[in-house]
Amino acid sequence: MTKSISEEDVHQAIGQVMHPEINRTLVELGMVKDIALRDDEVTLTLALPLLAIPLSIKDYLVNSLHQAVMKLGAKIEVTVAEMSQEERLAFLAMEQESWKG
Numbered sequence: 049m050t051k052s053i054s055e056e057d058v059h060q061a062i063g064q065v066m067h068p069e070i071n072r073t074l075v076e077l078g079m080v081k082d083i084a085l086r087d088d089e090v091t092l093t094l095a096l097p098l099l100a101i102p103l104s105i106k107d108y109l110v111n112s113l114h115q116a117v118m119k120l121g122a123k124i125e126v127t128v129a130e131m132s133q134e135e136r137l138a139f140l141a142m143e144q145e146s147w148k149g
Contacts, residue, residue, distance in 0.1 A: 053120050055085050061116040062092070068108060071146040078135050080113070082127075089123045095131045097139050 063075045081093040117124040
């Protein structure tokens with residue numbers, strides 16, 4: 049019998065996913081929104097500062113979220129959206145403060 053997954057489990061797993069170039073998690077950066085759990089399926093939105101980012105980076109971020117949730121034994125569906133101007137400005141401030149390069 050498999051353990052039921054809680055919303056807290058999902059939030060904890062997703063909250064560990066780090067951005068590859070910024071020393072912050074995707075949640076801290078405001079990139080993960082609308083997390084929902086229904087049965088053992090998670091849906092969420094990945095908000096990007098710009099939709100025109102390189103495909104390799106977008107795929108990396110989506111795959112990182114997939115891996116975190118799949119470790120819980122859940123399915124995941126990620127929708128990609130663009131940040132609002134306000135969200136983008138907050139993201140850019142954190143990016144500048146915590147850039148690894």
